[in-house]
Amino acid sequence: MAEAADAPQDAEPTPKKSKKPLLIGLVLALLLGGGGFYATFSGLLFGPAPEADSHAAEDKAADPLPDIAFVAVDPVVVTLGADAGSRHLKFTAQLEVAKAYADEVTLLMPRILDVLNSYLRAIEVAEIEDPAAMARLRAQMLRRVQIVTGEGRVRDLLVTEFVLD
The missing domain is CATH 1.20.5 (Single alpha-helices involved in coiled-coils or other helix-helix interfaces)
Incomplete structure (x- = not known):
C-alpha cells in the first residue's frame, strides 16, 4: 500500500x-x-x-464523306524465289484517290502493277512472315505508287488480300 x-x-x-x-x-x-x-x-x-x-x-446531320474514290489494283501473284521453296504471294489492294484523279490513276495502272510486282519480288520470305511487317510493307508500296502517279494523287493503299501460299 x-x-x-x-x-x-x-x-x-x-x-x-x-x-x-x-x-x-x-x-x-x-x-x-x-x-x-x-x-x-x-x-x-x-x-x-x-x-x-x-x-x-x-x-445533327452526318458530315459529308470526303471527295474520294477507290481504284482497284488487279491481283498480283508473285513467286518468291528459290530460297522460298517456290512459294507464292497473292496480293490485292485498293488505292484511295481524290475523285478528280481516279481516271488518271486508272490510266497509270500498268506502271503501278510493275512497281508493286518488282517490289514484292525483291522482299524476303522472312520479312513477309513477320507479323509487324504489314505496316512497313504497306508504307513502302504506297510510297512507290505515289512516285509513279505523282504527288497528291494517291492518298492511301488499302491491302485487301495478302496470302502466302
Whole structure:
C-alpha cells in the first residue's frame, strides 16, 4: 500500500477525445464525393452525359464523306524465289484517290502493277512472315505508287488480300 501512497496524486485522468471532428470529416467527405459523382455523371465537369450525346447526334446531320474514290489494283501473284521453296504471294489492294484523279490513276495502272510486282519480288520470305511487317510493307508500296502517279494523287493503299501460299 505504501506504493500506492507514493504515487503522485496530482496526475489527473486524461479526458476522452471528442469524436466530433471525425464525424464532421466523414460527413464532408461523403457530401463532396457525392457532389463530385453527380457533377461528373451529369456532364457538368467533362462534357454532356451519354444520353445527351445520342440526342445531339439525332439532331445533327452526318458530315459529308470526303471527295474520294477507290481504284482497284488487279491481283498480283508473285513467286518468291528459290530460297522460298517456290512459294507464292497473292496480293490485292485498293488505292484511295481524290475523285478528280481516279481516271488518271486508272490510266497509270500498268506502271503501278510493275512497281508493286518488282517490289514484292525483291522482299524476303522472312520479312513477309513477320507479323509487324504489314505496316512497313504497306508504307513502302504506297510510297512507290505515289512516285509513279505523282504527288497528291494517291492518298492511301488499302491491302485487301495478302496470302502466302
